[in-house]
Amino acid sequence: MNKFSLSGVNQDVYFEKMSNGLEVYVLPFKNKKNYFACYFTKFGSLILEFYSEKKKEMIRVPEGVAHFLEHKMFEQEDGIDPFEFYARSGTNCNASTSYKATRYYFSGTDNFEENLNYLLNYVNSPYFTDENVEKEKGIICEEINMLKDNPEWFAEEELQRMLYKKHPFRIPIAGSCDSVRTITKENLYDTYEAFYNPNNMCLFVGGDVAVEKVFSIVQNNAILNSIPKRDIPKLKPIKEQLAVNKKFQVVELDSVTTDKLGYAIKLDANVFKEKNRFELSLYIGMILNILFGSTSIFKDEMLEKGIMTSLYLERMYVDDFLIIEFWAETEHPEELIKEINDHFQNYQIEEIEVERCKRVWVASEVMMTDNVEATISSLLNDVVEYGEIQTERINFIKKMNYKKLLEIKDKIDFSNDCTLILKKKKKDD
């Protein structure tokens, strides 16, 4: 068992990699009544083609299979589903699927030992039948319909289709009603067996818990320990061009009431001298924050001129690409894009701004540790994005350097961009 300490916040993290490959992280909190546990696989909607050991060939599964699998893990052979089990002790449970991971979690105040055992049991006990697979299709289709009606959701998905030509990021996490209807129990077992092996999974537990207790539960769980360690199948490599798939598009929708702009740039993460992806992401985040965040001159100017009414930014890695997205409510999208570009080129970031931002980030990190779930989610995200938890987050932030920040800023190039404008559909005359 290894013990780490999260820098600057007085919080210990205990870690062990079990012999079956499962990574276990435990964060005992002082002064908390509740606990939170999350068991997850590094398998999300992006994986659609992989080598099947059974069939000895590359197989392709229908779009939305990871999300479907998440729904179906709640089906258990004894007819008692996790919702029902957890309800008995008043525990909350749920699950979620993202592009890169599928999570199963619960939070509560009582009955911890049984609850954790149950989590390890049900996620390791698939029970798919033709009938229960069929039944789920209507539910998932309504879920897809619900999301489709939201213009912001639509815009986010559409922007991905503009950014990528082939990458499965183009495909919505839940798939489409059409693809979901083709999913069979064989598809579910194929993907389950390939990616729900302990060797591809992690367990995070935190809050009002005893460290030894958690490890002893994990070591003694019969179902979990009966599963042999397997290698994770080879994935079909994804070849994606650097150039965006589509530069510009205007979409008119009935459901839009305020016009929106989605503007993204697609960068090659390898052009930066900084090779540590976590650190690079911090620097890029800080640059964007200073230039376009709440204390930026830019935001004030654009609001005062009435060019936009809101703006927020996102950044993410997709393989070797670094994506920066701007989302705004605006009636002057082209003007706003020009302003964003001009501001980025011309604004000279000052050292004092960097120092202020560092102080704010450190304070926010400390504040976050008041919340068990938020603290765990942040570390869990580190594992999904960077392969390991970032215990030195606060020290990294404190050490961030002005000169390096300017060097990184110089490498950001806005030319490989794409623009999505969402407008209210005009009524036909």
Add this chain to the structure above:
Amino acid sequence: MKYIRKDLGSYNLHMIKTDRFKTININLIFRKKVNKEEITKRNFLADMLTYTSKSYPTRREMATIQQDLYACELDFSCYRLGNYYNTDISLLCLNEKYTEEGMFRKTVEYLADTIFNPNVTNNKFDSTTFNIIKNNTINQIESIKEDTRKYSLVKMLEKMGAKENYALHGFGYLEDLEKIDEENLYAFYKEFMRSSGLDIFVIGDIDFTETEKIIKDNFKFDIYHKKDKDFVIEHQKIRRTPQKILEDYPVGQAKLSIGCKLKGLTDFERNYALTIYNILLGGSSESKLFQNIREKNSLCYYVNSSSNKIDNLLFITSGITKSTFEKTIKLIKKEMKEMEKGNFTDEELAQAKTRYMSLLDEMYDYPTQIISYYYASEILNSDLPEERKNNIKKVSRDDIISVSKKIYIDTIYLLGGEDDE
């Protein structure tokens, strides 16, 4: 956790000491009787006060000072509570144990300055800020229509009783927004500051004596406000047969909202049995609605019920395919009937209570929830979690059945949905 309440004349100061948090929350809760014309203005005012101030006249300066105070977060929220409308102005900061000595006083000074020293010249709010907020408000009001789940609920309540307090929502109204200008907003500010009911909460690892002194030094209100009463909305008219309204709207999935009135509940039923009734009907994934409408019949992805004891209302919401409307309604009504007949097991009843009590326990981990409980205890005389737990334990099968007979479906509303081809 220790709690002290002090009546300081113009307002009550509530201090809650706990070592659970690294942060300190300060929350000022202003309240007045709700009135439709004032809602938009009060939202606007709270936005204005927290956006800029005389000392920090641009948004950027405001954000910068907050950063210098170790990323303190100034926020506001406006919401209706029965027949009243609340304006919360809150500030979250790190305990100075994690920053530097004297920061708490400085932060409170900043908060007080923000509230008492608005960005006003010649009896008018600053036009630049005013216009930014106005544009933003127009957008926010318009964009409710994009959140069709919420929009369906808003429209359903309007159909239920357009002029009634329970139909008033906190998003604001465009027609009222048009009437607001820099000058009348400032006049309103002055009135607001001397006539609102006010409670100030401070929660964190604090020292009572020192905190009281800092608050008293900085918050000198001169409020004349009579004791509030009649928070709870009582329904006079009950519809014999529910009205059913289907409205066209450009949205693929039809958004169903059902509104029910509650009438004749005893205090015990309203405060405790209703909560458990709701969990059993549609307040959890074990509920009758979730199990039958979603799991057995695959008609939807979400179906929930929620109860509001102050408005004496119960809602059921779902997203469905339009052609399944009648079938869904029939099934929902059937499940409500099952509740009336007492067709739920003792185990289910016990589970619902356990779930709720667990939520009460978790409350101790969230400062804003702790404040909510003490606030409800202040204005509604409701009990605090430990006592509440004991009362919840007393809820019997008969109490649930009795509640179920006092629920009257009033309006069944379906927004949009494409007809099947």
